[in-house]
Amino acid sequence: MRGLSLKHAFRNALASLAATFILVMSAMYILTRDSVEIEHRPLLRTKPLTNIGQPRPSSLTLVIYQQYHSTACYHNLYNNSLYRGLNQAAGQRRPNSDDLDAPTMFPLATDPYYQNLLCEFSGMLAVAAHAARLHPQEWIGFQSWRAVDKRRAISQAAEDSILSAIGKRSHGDAIYFWSDGGEDDVRVLDFYEHCDRSHKHCKIAFQRAFGVLFGHRTGETDAPDAPPMPNDGGAWVFMSYFVMRTESFLEYMRFVRDFFIAVDDMWFHTHRDANVCILAQGVSSSPEYESLHCYCYLLERLISIWAYHSGRRMLFVNPITGSISEQHELKERTAWLHYFSKSQFRKHLEKLERRAVAMNDRGLIQKLQTF
Known part of the structure; x- marks a missing residue:
């Protein structure tokens, strides 16, 4: 034993x-x-947060986020299941609501310098960063609180028209938009002419930014021109008045993020330290305001470049009647598809990250980590 x-x-x-x-x-x-x-680990990650809100029911096909930044905006916000508030300034979230709060979701939104440069894009980037948890809907939209005052808010007829189109899958991977950048019912047709008329060096800024994004140093002879935007009679998308597939929105936000990093990499010290903004040069009114929000003008127009050259169908929705009309035929948009492919942008972003690490540029690395 x-x-x-x-x-x-x-x-x-x-x-x-x-x-x-x-x-x-x-x-x-x-x-x-x-x-x-x-x-x-990829540098472009946000830290996981536990108290950022709950998703709307997945039975909804679409949620449109209404961006605002102060209590003075409350009266312009809709209160029905199609819309959800998106606060972009600390301490301004509507009480007793399920509004999302960008400053608690997206650290860069609490940085005054970058908040001013991103404008309403800080809110969109915040939603994109947490879309897997907060937005189970197949479609997503955005509309600024300014829409009501600028008479750009979509009517119920336009809402019904969009919901019907996406419900029937009438147009595939499309972007529906209802702000064409025009004033007094006159559409913007010549993208860069209007761009330069409002801000003198707009096209040059796009050219240089895309040169950095596509891996060229400023001044190289083989650096590409600004992406071509033909005057073919079609309307262009402006600002955050749109609906698109959530998957496409996430791709668009990655594009916005990459573009912003390229722009910031190029002009960070010039703007922050010398207070010089290329887009504020030659502006007749409020150059100080334009300098404070230096990159907003580019970002507001970037959606047209992305939608056109990534091959999305572009549908203008009349905000009053709800009629839908297609802009810019797809067959004419082939020249730059390679530059705007997912794999190409991923490759360029990885180059930016490696360069940031090699240069030990703590400012750029921190921004890459924050996004």
Whole structure:
């Protein structure tokens, strides 16, 4: 019996030793795996947050986020299941509502310098960063609180028209928009002419930014021109008055993020330290305001460049009648599709990250980590 007892004890000791060995090896594997992941972790991540709100019911096909930044905007916000408020300024969220609060969702939205440069895009980037948790709907839209005052808010007829079109999948991967940038019922047809008329160096700014984004240094002879935007009689998308597939929106936000990083990489020190904004040069009214919000004008127009060259169907929705008309035929839009492919942008962004690490530019690295 004693021999059996010793044998049993020895067997238990071996089992315990084996279990300990497995635990140690597992821990070593986890540490090694985590160190590798930390070393190669993409820099463009937001920290997970636990108290950012709940999603609307997944039975809804579409939610349109209404962007606002103060209590003075409340009276312009709609209160029905199609719309959800999106506050963009600390402490201004509507009480007793399910509005999302960008400053608590997106750290860069609490940085005054970058909040002014991003304008309403901080809210869109915040939604994109947490879309997997907060937005189960297949379609997503945005409309600024200014829409009512500027008579650009969509009517119920326009809402019904959009819901019918996306419900029937009438246009596939499309973007529906209801702000064409025009004043007094005159559409903007010549994209860059209007761009330069409002801000003298607008096209040059786009050209240089895309040169950086596509891996060229400013001044290189093979740097591409600004993406062509033909005057073909079609309307262009402006600002945040649109509806698109959620998957497409996330791609668009990655594009916005990459573009912003390229612009900031190029002009950060000139703007922050010398207070010089290329788009504020030659502006007849409020150059200080334009300088404070230096990149907003580019970002507001970027959606047209992305939608056109990524091959999305572009549908203008009359905000009053709800009639839908297609703009810019797809067959004419092939020249720049390669530049705007997902794989191409991912490649360019990785180059930006590697360059930031190599240069040890703490400012750029921090921005990349924050996005």
